Amino acid sequence: MDVNDVPQEGNRTMGGHLRAMYARDAEGRIVMVQSRGGEVDxxxxxxxxxxxxxxxxxxxxxxxxxxxxxxxxxxxxxxxxxxxxxxxxxxxxxxxxxxxxxxxxxxxxxxxxxxxxxxxxxxxxxxxxxx
CATH class of the missing domain: 1.10.260 (434 Repressor (Amino-terminal Domain))
Known part of the structure; x- marks a missing residue:
């Protein structure tokens, strides 16, 4: 998953907290990205x-x-x-x-x-x- 594809729609079950996810940045490295969660979560x-x-x-x-x-x-x-x-x-x-x-x-x-x-x-x- 690319950094820009990390879900940020928001997840009401997370109570406003952020979750750490891993994604590829523009240089192809795996980096940690904050996510607000998404529909699936x-x-x-x-x-x-x-x-x-x-x-x-x-x-x-x-x-x-x-x-x-x-x-x-x-x-x-x-x-x-x-x-x-x-x-x-x-x-x-x-x-x-x-x-x-x-x-x-x-x-x-x-x-x-x-x-x-x-x-x-x-x-x-x-x-x-x-x-």
């Missing part, structure tokens, strides 16, 4: 946000039905998935999946709940229930 971002919203609402329904713990809801509400939650919390994925079981989640010690709450940026009390 916006469409993909909105599609991803819709999917995250659907996953969050599905988790909310499972929590209400007693099929999963509020941890799964909060994971999606914070725009995380299982591998990301494992990485930032320091727990193995298989262990987090066990914590999705309501009976196990109810017996978790405070220090584990606090680690999850810190990752989510919420209190332990909020973590234990739906908003």
């Amino acid at each position: 916006e469409a993909v971002t909105l599609q991803a946000l819709d999917l995250i919203h659907e996953m969050t609402e599905a988790a909310r329904a499972r929590v209400a039905a007693g099929e999963t713990s509020p941890l799964e809801y909060w994971m999606y509400a914070q725009r995380l998935d299982l591998p990301q939650l494992a990485q930032v919390s320091g727990f193995w994925q298989w262990r987090i999946r066990r914590h999705f079981k309501p009976q196990r989640f109810a017996r978790l010690p405070l220090d584990i709940l606090q680690r999850y709450a810190d990752v989510m940026g919420i209190s332990v009390e909020q973590l234990k229930q739906l908003p």
